[in-house]
Amino acid sequence: MTTLDLTPVADQTIRKQILTRLMPLIVSGKLEPGQRLREQDLAKHLGVSRAPLREAIRDLVDVGLLVSVPYKGVHVRHIGRKDLEELYSLRVALEQLAFRECWAKRSPAALADLKARNETLSQTIKAGSDGTRAIEQELHLHSWCYELSGHSLLLQAWERMKPNLHLYFSLHQHAHGRRGPLRQAHDLYLRHACGDDLDAMLAHLEDHMRQGLETTLGLFEAAAAS
Amino acid sequence: MTTLDLTPVADQTIRKQILTRLMPLIVSGKLEPGQRLREQDLAKHLGVSRAPLREAIRDLVDVGLLVSVPYKGVHVRHIGRKDLEELYSLRVALEQLAFRECWAKRSPAALADLKARNETLSQTIKAGSDGTRAIEQELHLHSWCYELSGHSLLLQAWERMKPNLHLYFSLHQHAHGRRGPLRQAHDLYLRHACGDDLDAMLAHLEDHMRQGLETTLGLFEAAAAS
């Protein structure tokens, strides 16, 4: 039961098929921000009718990956300085809440799970080849506290934010060669998460995020072109 | 230019018309929780086709007012003890962030706006006739910090949560005669919001919410049936 990694049986509904094809294209940055998406063209290319495509697009607009300008069309979202600040400030608030809620629920099994996620991530970073996978695994690592919290609303909010972070990391990675995640920072994160000082964990989140934000924020002045 | 309260010109798109008719019915509690909604029946009753109705229903499912059970149908959501706890804990986190973000932006005009919202609410509560309006105005009062924060993601999260709070207040109001909002609590809220101590405001949010939650939480053991 080790490598039971067979393909997802094929999504049954066309709308989900479209989603699982469009989502990676967007969050990976292959469709660059500002890229317009024409319903008709896409429908023909994908060989589907407009109905399920429309729904899939609405899903993507809802999570914020696509922007819909009335009677102009939909395009891949931009991530500017303000967007990034909002993303990070909200994320701090959510992740702090997640740790407060999950703190008492950290069973040995749960902690083992966390360490496993971190280990997988470290391996991928060390390998250094697949940047996309590293991003996914970093997000998966941070999903831990939300899942463990058992707070469905909170988890929902996180799931909504996640694709946007994914997109940003991809853009950042393309623009400046370096892999987004640093091993070092994650080790500290892990240590706090496994420790006994909740306040230290909360403070770490605030510091870690602020630091990461300020680091990448300076790069915006160079590349931003609206 | 005082009573320029003419009707909203009629929503142009059918989907929005359906939303503006269904939403109040749900959040007011007129459609009680568990009530099933059949697409075909509704479509006939409203005199529209299924397409825009489907989209409207999806909107309501997205915000959480409706629950969609695959191949069983959609029904109005229940609000149990856990749901309420999630709603409140998330709300505290969001509203604290909102106050942090808006704290420096509190201009005299903004504060006047806040006081006006509180005044309107107080009047309605004192009149004591229209419970629904009191709920709406209470939510409008709390929207102030989100709007002022200029944090679009945060505002979006609040707007998503709002209808659920509205629904809960309505249910609470129907079950136990009393109006949800208490004047007293709002005065304290206002005083802190206009004051100079951000930490006091944040602490008040935590206390106020926890208190309101615990007060209403006890009532669940009596009425819950599911």
Place this chain on the structure above:
DNA sequence: GATCATAAGATTGTCGACAAAAATCTATCT
């Protein structure tokens, strides 16, 4: 009487086409 298979019903997903609204383009006129 219980179990399984079949049929009926309901829900959801999908399609193709049409209509309305806005934006864009074009051509004409001053």
Place this chain on the structure above:
DNA sequence: AGATAGATTTTTGTCGACAATCTTATGATC
């Protein structure tokens, strides 16, 4: 050349019908 009016294109919303999937009800067999 600039501006305005009309025509075309694009996007969006809407409709009615059909197919697929699942649930539930019905009935037959052991």
